[in-house]
Amino acid sequence: WGLMWRKMEVGMNCFSPTQVIEEFFNQTWKEQFQEPMSLHALTMLWSFTVSTLVLGATVSALTVGIVADHYGRRNSILIANSLYLMAVAFMGVSKIAGSLEALIVGRFLIGLFCGLNMTLIPLYIQEISPTRVHGAFSTMNQLSQTVGIFIGQVKSWPWTRITTIIST
Template sequence: MPGVMVVNNGGPEIEGKTTIYVVVSAIMAAFGGLMFGYDNGIAGGVTSMDDFLEKFFPDVYQKKQIVQENNYCKYANQKLQLFTSSLYLAALFFSFVASRICTKHGRRLTMRLASIFFLAGALLDAFALNIEMLIIGRILLGVGVGFANQAVPLFLSEIAPAKIRGSLNVLFQLCVTIGILVANLVNYAERTSTLMDGG
């Protein structure tokens, strides 16, 4: 595989070349960090949107209209907390599962599974009709995040030539940060649009 450092038995290390294939592969793999960053940033904005609360958490929506001083009183709802935390709990648990899959079946398969789980979770949340669908979607997103967080940094380390390994490894963290930024921009745009509409 291009970019992999090979160690001869007792001989000198042979460094792989930095090729376009290696760099593009690293950038594409690092996009797995966008999933975690985006999901990390988007939940706070979504759970404060009136349309979302009115449809899925009407009691929280009512509290929000009445209680203006204390955010805890507004959002004190176990199902809402489960909606938010389910992704993180699933990501934590399934990162251990992904570790075994990475070892047995490789990084590429694990990253493909991450993409499938993430896509399934995103579709389920996008078309959710009730709280249960929302939470299951968030759990699937968490599974995808757990798989990606386990496989992507390993994949990047393995394909990167030694002289640019640090640069390629940091792409994952960069993509996480970009995902958080995009999520906050989406939240800001939605909030601005709501205020302009008089909401």
């Protein structure tokens, strides 16, 4: 059952808290360069940072077949999970170290995780589940991603990161 709810992490990581990221960029920029970031530079940097998640997801979704055939389904899922843990570390360190680059790398790694997870989990579920429940298991898997997106979009829920860590 736990495997079917793994995609909740994908949904929860797809949102981008604009205000939080922009404040972090402004604060970090001021600390590094002793001047505020221009609005244009802030918009460009924020856009690039947000889009790195999609770029990572695209890259990994396009290469998932190669990864799954080479390492096997289960090991590929473990690789995806290690990417997730590395991403969390990069994004956590970005705040402590005041590093814009670490946040960008972390979002790219989350994207790699999302692309692998979105394709590997349904494949693995279909291969290990009994034929009579394939449809139900696939539906639960997609439902978990939708629930994750819902949770990720609700800004007032501070525990979204806690549920991600618990399910990992």
